[in-house]
Amino acid sequence: MPPFAKIFSILAAFALSVSPLAAADPDPNDWNSVLAEAKGQEVFWHAWGGAQNINAYIAWVGQEVQSRYGVKLTQVKISETANVVARVLAEFEAGRTENGAVDLVWVNGENFATLKRQGLLLSSPWSTFLPNYALTDFENKPVLTSDFTTPVDGLESPWGTAQLTFYYDSAIVPTAPDSLAALEEWIQKNPGRFTYAAPPNFIGTTFLKQVLLGLTSDHSVFKTAPDATVFEATTAPLWAWLDRVHPHLWRSGRIFAADTTQLKTLLSDSEIDIAMTFNPGEASSAINEGLIPQTVRSFVMDYGSIGNAHFVAIPFNANAKAGAMVVANFLLSPQAQLRKSDETIWGDPTVLAYDKLSPQDQAAFDALKSGPATLSAAELGATLNEPDAMWSEALDAEWLRRYGG
Amino acid sequence: MKAKTSRLAIIPALVLALLILPIGAATLSLLGTAFDWKFGWWAHSLEPFETSLGAFQTVLNVPGFWTSVGLSFWIGLFTALISLTIVMLFIATFLSSRGFFWVWVLMKPVLAVPHAAAAFGLLFLIAPSGFLIRLVSPELSGFLRPPDWLIVNDPAGLSLALGLILKEIPFLFFVTMAALPQTDFRRPRIAANMGYGQIWSWFISVFPGVYLQIRLPVFAVIAFATSTIDVALILGPVTPPTLSVRILQWMNDPDLSMRTTAAAGAIIQVGVTLLAVLTWWAAEYVVMHLGRMMALRGWRFKRDKILRLLSVGLLGASVLIVSVGTALLALWSVAGVWRFPEALPQVWTLKSWSDQATNLWETGWRATIIGLGAATLSLALVLASLENEYRNNKRATRLAWWTIYIPLLVPQIALVGGLSVLFIRFSIDGTLWAVILVHMIFTYPYIYLTLSDPWNAFDTRYLAVARSLGKSVNRAFWSIRLPILLRPVLAAFALGFAVSIAQYLPTLLIGAGRQPTLTTEAIALASGGNRRVIGTYALVQTLLPLIVFALANLVPKLLWSNRRGLQVRSVE
Numbered sequence: 020m021p022p023f024a025k026i027f028s029i030l031a032a033f034a035l036s037v038s039p040l041a042a043a044d045p046d047p048n049d050w051n052s053v054l055a056e057a058k059g060q061e062v063f064w065h066a067w068g069g070a071q072n073i074n075a076y077i078a079w080v081g082q083e084v085q086s087r088y089g090v091k092l093t094q095v096k097i098s099e100t101a102n103v104v105a106r107v108l109a110e111f112e113a114g115r116t117e118n119g120a121v122d123l124v125w126v127n128g129e130n131f132a133t134l135k136r137q138g139l140l141l142s143s144p145w146s147t148f149l150p151n152y153a154l155t156d157f158e159n160k161p162v163l164t165s166d167f168t169t170p171v172d173g174l175e176s177p178w179g180t181a182q183l184t185f186y187y188d189s190a191i192v193p194t195a196p197d198s199l200a201a202l203e204e205w206i207q208k209n210p211g212r213f214t215y216a217a218p219p220n221f222i223g224t225t226f227l228k229q230v231l232l233g234l235t236s237d238h239s240v241f242k243t244a245p246d247a248t249v250f251e252a253t254t255a256p257l258w259a260w261l262d263r264v265h266p267h268l269w270r271s272g273r274i275f276a277a278d279t280t281q282l283k284t285l286l287s288d289s290e291i292d293i294a295m296t297f298n299p300g301e302a303s304s305a306i307n308e309g310l311i312p313q314t315v316r317s318f319v320m321d322y323g324s325i326g327n328a329h330f331v332a333i334p335f336n337a338n339a340k341a342g343a344m345v346v347a348n349f350l351l352s353p354q355a356q357l358r359k360s361d362e363t364i365w366g367d368p369t370v371l372a373y374d375k376l377s378p379q380d381q382a383a384f385d386a387l388k389s390g391p392a393t394l395s396a397a398e399l400g401a402t403l404n405e406p407d408a409m410w411s412e413a414l415d416a417e418w419l420r421r422y423g424g
Numbered sequence: 425m426k427a428k429t430s431r432l433a434i435i436p437a438l439v440l441a442l443l444i445l446p447i448g449a450a451t452l453s454l455l456g457t458a459f460d461w462k463f464g465w466w467a468h469s470l471e472p473f474e475t476s477l478g479a480f481q482t483v484l485n486v487p488g489f490w491t492s493v494g495l496s497f498w499i500g501l502f503t504a505l506i507s508l509t510i511v512m513l514f515i516a517t518f519l520s521s522r523g524f525f526w527v528w529v530l531m532k533p534v535l536a537v538p539h540a541a542a543a544f545g546l547l548f549l550i551a552p553s554g555f556l557i558r559l560v561s562p563e564l565s566g567f568l569r570p571p572d573w574l575i576v577n578d579p580a581g582l583s584l585a586l587g588l589i590l591k592e593i594p595f596l597f598f599v600t601m602a603a604l605p606q607t608d609f610r611r612p613r614i615a616a617n618m619g620y621g622q623i624w625s626w627f628i629s630v631f632p633g634v635y636l637q638i639r640l641p642v643f644a645v646i647a648f649a650t651s652t653i654d655v656a657l658i659l660g661p662v663t664p665p666t667l668s669v670r671i672l673q674w675m676n677d678p679d680l681s682m683r684t685t686a687a688a689g690a691i692i693q694v695g696v697t698l699l700a701v702l703t704w705w706a707a708e709y710v711v712m713h714l715g716r717m718m719a720l721r722g723w724r725f726k727r728d729k730i731l732r733l734l735s736v737g738l739l740g741a742s743v744l745i746v747s748v749g750t751a752l753l754a755l756w757s758v759a760g761v762w763r764f765p766e767a768l769p770q771v772w773t774l775k776s777w778s779d780q781a782t783n784l785w786e787t788g789w790r791a792t793i794i795g796l797g798a799a800t801l802s803l804a805l806v807l808a809s810l811e812n813e814y815r816n817n818k819r820a821t822r823l824a825w826w827t828i829y830i831p832l833l834v835p836q837i838a839l840v841g842g843l844s845v846l847f848i849r850f851s852i853d854g855t856l857w858a859v860i861l862v863h864m865i866f867t868y869p870y871i872y873l874t875l876s877d878p879w880n881a882f883d884t885r886y887l888a889v890a891r892s893l894g895k896s897v898n899r900a901f902w903s904i905r906l907p908i909l910l911r912p913v914l915a916a917f918a919l920g921f922a923v924s925i926a927q928y929l930p931t932l933l934i935g936a937g938r939q940p941t942l943t944t945e946a947i948a949l950a951s952g953g954n955r956r957v958i959g960t961y962a963l964v965q966t967l968l969p970l971i972v973f974a975l976a977n978l979v980p981k982l983l984w985s986n987r988r989g990l991q992v993r994s995v996e
Contacts, residue, residue, distance in 0.1 A: 063937060063938070067948075067951070068949055068951070068952075069948065069949060069950070069951035069954075070954075071949075071952070071954060071957060075779070095937035095938075095940070096940065096944075096945060096948035096949065097937070097948055098947055098950075098951035099676040099951075101675075101676040101677060101678050102676060102932075105675065105676075105680070105683065106936070106937075108680060109844065109845055109848050112845070113845065113848045113849040114849075115848065115851065118851075120853070120936040120937055120938065121937075128678070129678035129679065130678045132678070133678050137680065210572075211572035217663060219673075219677075269572065270572060270574045271572075271574075273574060273579060273663075274574065274577050274579070274661075274662045274663060275662060275663065277953075278953070280951075280952050280953035280954070281953050283953075284953050288553035288570055288763070289568075289569040289570060289763070289764050290552065290553055290569070290764075309760060309761040309771065310761075312763075412679070419486075419487050419488070420487040422663060423487050423488050423663045
């Protein structure tokens, strides 16, 4: 290190050490004081803005928290959550411990893992102390406490759940190919009519994991990070399967879809016959909007399907922490969760436990109508646990090495 | 008088500060990230990332990395070559004809269409499920479902290059038109009388002089095409994508250690752009020597009818494609159900417009304020710079000249990424002024680029007459030079406004999400791939600059309706 650099680093360290400590974080156990502090605050919620129905739902949340708690909510529509992570990190590096640009962020998986690992979130657990957290099904849904195998530890508040679901036009595909063997056979008989999203897009990576889980009899290897030998031995059948189907995919497997939305658009344009999504209500919503035919139905793989949850988190330097907590708590209220589950609004499954709800709320959930393409809880079947996060990274890298160049 | 001059003399310093400070800051922070220097305010206070050259090794080992590099390189050169050729052939063919003025009128709106909007329009037109195939389906083609053809996102990047060429043609046309008044039109006529073909006459007698003046814009085209992100995301190859898209993916990776990879990638991107420009430079010599050789041998190239027809066809096609593409955007914005193979929507609805009305209004209004602010301030600076050059009889030095154009030549992702660290450090991000300031880094060069030639071509004897009649140098500026040059001044202003409207990365990173504009909102909404929303936003994004271009055209016409000498002639 050159001498001037040393001086700089000492100065920088000094500057950081004397910077004023952030005011004490709001304590969710003392909810009334949180409400008092939140009143009049403006919460900038960075949330993916690619879906009109979700944006409209968030706008409704904004109206509600304004009239109930006097909190002004502004959605910052983003295209990539990782940009928000980078933003918070940039503020951390610049020594901005207060007045951060991000108050609340819609997050899960690797982005949450990064935020948590780098200490970019509120330092003490808060979400489990929110008044409405008690209503959630944390006892029975491990995805609410373990986000892609990263322990949540009260640093993010659950918002909704997701499960890998396929959908297809039953007018064209008479029987859903709901096993890997059936899917492979269908793809080979119907060249150019199936594709998936290119990893590292999350739905693409999930599809790889879904196939891998179906081809592996002993799932215990997925609990820990793989070493090279285990990875090679375990994934060999996956690559063999992909090598067999790729020549028969859409565009002969030379290009892939970008994300779930493009998959939906491709199905809408009849470019493909089977698409996949993380939202079990997506196909019904799309039918409602007239994007895809009435004859579209959903299915899951007969050996279970990968499920997870999505959350909201508060960065360490958020400007309106109390306001952000109030919003997170409202998102967990039966009213907000009910509206979110409504397929004419969004159709995102709730995180609440049915038996913890009041009879009126239970009745309201019972009254929700689901569309023809939505599977019942029984039909959705078993939820497969996400493999350790290192598996995803290794799968992405190997996929890119094999098919990405 | 003396005081005025010295006050103007600080302008170059001001401009250089506006440009050099951010460029320097961006460079330092980029290098700092790539090499992981542990000092200064950009130091990582987090877990150690890779050290020194590790990031570059990672980048080089990424599968398909060289394919990405090759793609960026060839798309940059191919785009510049094709668009320049088409524009030059067309101008050589048609300069003297009356129809030329109308082509120019048609071309101007195309200039206002943002790159991303043009790219979406092209996508809706030529994709296998797009308008062209719908038109002939199922009756002629027999397609009940879209054919499984690899048209857009092709691995070689041809559709990407096409999308870029469509937008670079009007840009090069625009700058060539600005350069033309200084050329002597009698020359090609003399050459033609000596038996040279029409196109060849132009190439040997006018082109060399014109090319010298539009050379920097051509370099800017190469730089833009090698590093474009939005167009590449829409039309470009996927596995692997171009280098710029890769850098964006690394920046967007949840694994923060990829940020060093992204920084190293951005430095390589600068290198690729530089290499492409240098290759072009070398090719200039080859072309020059070949041309000279052919001219010296007296080759006439008399039979160029096919080439002339081709030039008209290609240029016409480019205008037509963008126009139809824009019409398709409009169609999608009012489409309800519109499934393949229907050529027109089955259900029409204004839902997309009514859903977005408030949002469009707010973000459109902010984009307009930022655009007007950035264009006005940049224009004032450019006028002051040019006037200073004239009064002190000093043209911009080579170094200053290049500094002005660095923002156009350096990939935006490298420049703005570094800049945002600086803004965050001093807590000036997230304000309207910060966004306007950053936009000025890009609007200033474009305005200077388009205005400097007409400005310097001005016959300064008018000013001398004014001075001899006892008018001050300021009076001469305000009542002689500015009114006469009002048309190019307003045209440059309109271009600056269009440039500002289209800015995505600077607005996103410096605005900190607090200053959403039409473009940042459009890209966030487009990430969901909803064509109706894309159509709505892309259309408004096109309309705003279009209105300003139209006003820039109209104002001088109305203002000087009683001054015949200031009316449009066939060539501006």
